[in-house]
Amino acid sequence: MTKRTSAKYKIDRRMGENIWGRPKSPVNRREYGPGQHGQRRKGKLSDFGLQLRAKQKLKGHYGDLTEKQFRRIFAEAERIRGDTGELLIGLLERRLDAVVYRAKFVPTIFAARQFVNHGHVLVNGKRVNIPSYRVKEGDVIEVREKSKQLASVLEASQLPERDVPDYLEVDHSKMVATFVRTPGLADVPYAVQMEPNLVIEFYAQN
Incomplete structure (x- = not known):
């Protein structure tokens, strides 16, 4: 830890x-x-x-x-x-760990950093393990097939206290998110x- x-x-x-x-x-x-x-x-x-x-x-x-x-x-x-x-x-908000957190693939921003570090995330089909990697509009971020059944991933998507913001399009059944646009202050939850x-x-x- x-x-x-x-x-x-x-x-x-x-x-x-x-x-x-x-x-x-x-x-x-x-x-x-x-x-x-x-x-x-x-x-x-x-x-x-x-x-x-x-x-x-x-x-x-x-x-x-x-x-x-x-x-x-x-x-x-x-x-x-x-x-x-x-x-x-x-x-x-364009940091990869922030996007993974906002998409509700993991429960906390700290877990997001670790999740990316351990190679569980793909960006446009390629594995990226740098939490500070900067995503671009239109990028597709997904959880690796082998990682989709991790307990923390399944639990995070059900968290009631957080909503996915509208600058991301997320399909939790496939664990895929698209970064639609760069948000401003008022857009971030x-x-x-x-x-x-x-x-x-x-x-x-x-």
């Missing part, structure tokens, strides 16, 4: 929000942060604190990406002409409010 996988509940508690909308999240029971000082009264966050939390929340949602990975994606969004916040969300505008402010000042 990776350190990041085992820490997923800590991420929720650190943010004080159930960022994946999971019914088992400890935030549903305890609103204070992790650790011995977690129960101290929360003070009002400064502008920097709000910006930092917005970044950590977005970064955490995608499997707690490393700062280096996240910064690189942000720099790319900044280089492209258009709304940087919307472009950032689009680039994050986040369980909590994401604020990419604050992420832009954070990097502009740091």
Whole structure:
């Protein structure tokens, strides 16, 4: 078990929000942060604190990406002409592990990363084992034939707390998804409010 996988509940508690909308999240029971000082009264966050939390929340949602990975994606969004916040969300949603998670082939974003790493996923008929692989519009993502009967796969497709977003077309009987279009912020079914505008402010000042 990776350190990041085992820490997923800590991420929720650190943010004080159930960022994946999971019914088992400890935030549903305890609103204070992790650790011995977690129960101290929360003070009002400064502008920097709000910006930092917005970044950590977005970064955490995608499997707690490393700062280096996240910064690189942000720099790319900044280089492209258009709304940087919307472009950032689009680039994050085009990661193969994010698509596998959104398609409900696996129960969590952490499981999606491991699932791709272990070679269970095909893109346009070819095996891809890089979670950060960037899918394109029209790409067909499917679970390998040998992996379709895995308990975690069968369980994930039945999860009631998540819906498949409309920028994916998914056939769970065949475990095949088509990436129809790159989404914007309003298209992505986040369980909590994401604020990419604050992420832009954070990097502009740091």
